[in-house]
Amino acid sequence: MQVVGYTTQQHVFIASRKRKFNINEILVIEDDRHNNPKGEVIETQSFNRFVPLSTEKNALVDEKVLQGLRQVGFSIDEEEINLAKVRLLEELSSPVKVGVSARLPVFEEVENLFLKKRPEEGLVLGVIQGTAEIASTLPEDLRNVAPLYQKDQGILPQDGFPFIFDYAEMDSYPHIGIFGGSGSGKSYGLRVFLEEIMIKEIPTIVFDPHYEMDFSQTASGFEDKVVDFKSRFVTLMAGKDVGIDFTELSPDDLVGILKASGGNISEAMDNAVRSIFEPQKDTLASFTNRLSSLIDAFDNETEIKRLKNSDNWSKLDVREKKRYEYLEELLLKYKDKVGHASTLKGIAWRLNKLQREGIFTKDISEIENSLQQRKLVVVRGSIWLLKVFAGFIAKKLYNKRRAYRDALHTGKTGETGFPPFIIVTDEAHNFAPTGFDAPAKGVFKEIAQEGRKYGVFLILATQRPSLLDDTITAQLNTKLVFRTVRSTDIHTIKEETDITSEEGARLPYLSSGTAFISSAILGRTIAVRIRAARTTSPHSQNPFDELQEWAGNGDDKLWSVLEDYLPLSGDQIHLYHDEIQKKLEEPVDVNKIFTLLEEMESQGKVKKEDTPFGPSYHKV
């Protein structure tokens, strides 16, 4: 391998007749004057000047010509020249000397470049691309720590340097972004990240709108070395296991929650909520009661006035009088601020929806407890509910952590301890969108900017980085970029990372599971193939395969039970229905039994006879 052509202080071309270059591999350039600089292959080419592209001037060479020359000892194939464009890892003061040779490095030469931490001290995320050929020089403790996965082939051995993320450095360079289109391996990458986080027992809360972050199923290929994650994570349903304690809401929270529950809310509604709601005093009951009373008052305003001034007033009993007086009082107090009953009805309708979801029936103590136990907490729920929740929970936990840290600083005692933690979410652009407001946006922004001080970090995954709030994007100091096709997203990625134009051009074509990791911690972009996940997503089965099995299974099972009852007539089916269900160990509709028998008849497995008492089915 030799440096050829023009060189600059940043780039060189290296040519080789024998060896094909691998993209992203590191080469040592033996230029003594520059202390043998290292460079990364960023573009590769091979060409054979005697087998050019067919153009008007250069025709393709016929095989007989090559054969005629081969017979006298010349093989045109050997005229192939391999060329690599190499970017130097550090800029030099003057260009590299042309003509010097280049070689593959040995482990010691690139150790500092690739390995900031050993596996036990960092997150083992994958294998560094382009290091396959120097992997033989790896020391024992770095081998087989990051097996790979290939669809159709299963688990493959680690073929290069492991990529180990130095998470302790997040203290200086906080927050992580995971970007990539669907099918790019983004969710898989997130799963691997979370597995590593669990191994390191870092308290983490994950908002999981896709219901896919479950770590109890071991992936095939890892059966012999199962890591038991079951005790390291809990799954909680928003509205069922965890909820919002209404008494802890601030007016802003409440407005935000209402907003999230049903699209936007009008300014009048916003204003009304702030007027009626009494923070720290109101319970859900007292608030809804006041709200419905006020609606009642508005609806019956004239009636109340009329009644009050009529003779009938004295005829009312005490309770009724009290009720009307209360309504009148409400009207007096809120009429100017609220304006109209329809505003209140809009609020009531949204509140009702939240209540039905059970969002106010629980609190988040379970999340807090699990984080204290250094567990990973997965909170599931529909995306709109999570949007409401994430803002509230993040704020609550962040404040708790902040209060504790501040207390430590100022020497105050009495504040309960709360550990540092990570907040993770997929579809992050829903939680903190650019351009418009969302319940969680404020607190996510605050954590992005200030979280580092308190040990609160974000891992935000999204397929639309261009839709993620840019203040937040700018704070993501480490970015894993998977295949991205949309030009706006590529543009955002290029702006927000140190990805070069060559790497940017590769983004739409990255194979699934390969990512560029651009990180202030590393100081440069590294292409990494994400390691095999030890666990599998509950959705990893193709839904159509599942459908096949599901339909097939059910019918097969039912048929094997029914077979024993043949011959069966219509009235007998009703008679044996209970028995059949018992044998089947699951409920089955009578109609379903009929349908199956009809189906079996069409397949020729059953003979059907019409009798005066309805059809009767016989075994063939």
Next chain:
Amino acid sequence: MQQELQNLNSELKEKIRSIPKRDQLLLKIKSKIGKIKVAKSLTDSEVKKLFNNKPLVGVDGSIYTYGANFPYNITFYKALAKSTTQGNLEKNRIFTPLSDSCYTEIEQYAAENKISLEAAHSKLKEETLATLEVEVAIQAIKEFGPRVLLMDGGFLRYGSLAPEKWQELKTLALQNDCIAVGVIEEIGTFEIKKILQDELPLSCKNSYDRELLFGLFSPGEWLQVYENLVLKRGYYTCFGRLALNPQACAWDFFEEHREYAEQIIDYLYTITPRQSRGIPLWIDVVDSDVRLTKNMVELLLTSSLDPELMELLLRPTRDKRDY
């Protein structure tokens, strides 16, 4: 200028039109000059048999002159012999009137031949290149022992520009059973025309063989010149067309190798790409290896000569034009 070109166009058209039709011309050629043969692609075993484990060697030269008018220039010569099995042999030379020894050489040559210094210089350049090519070919025969030696160009040029060395090469080739072939891309002779002179219209009196032979052969056809006919003294020359390009080319052999001509032309046909301009691929391979380019020469000069010398003596002022 346009009018002048139009006149030229009609003149040339008239001249070409007067060349007899293909069939007539073929008849005349067949009767007076030689037989039309059809080349065939050799099979692997036929090639092996022909070469008998010896290599094929191609020889070519390249020349590049950098600088301004005499004497402010420098000429680079490179001659290359490339074997299909043993690699390359290379000879290089630099020649500039700026150096005293070169200048004396030019003066002597001018005095001997009674020509101007400039003329002597340009004549010397031709001779030097031809000599280098022949020298490297001689060395290649000695070191590589090739079965076939392909020279890029006709034998007459070597014979006249480097007569002594050429004689040495011939002797060596005959001794070593090495068949030398001069591959002529641009036919510049008028031997065929001379023989057919009487039968051609008067307007063809200034025609060269190139015009007569254009499109005459079908791909693969070649003209096996009758034995009693000597077109070039001491050499045996054949004409033909090995690719789709209608322009004919020619091959020089030593008279002593006449018997091999047919086999060699079959082999040349085998290694000539059908879509190409009709030259064996090996010649192109050698040519691309030997070619001196502007970039290369300038790089060599700027990296080895002091910049002030470059500016003072060599850098042509026209290089500094902005447009």
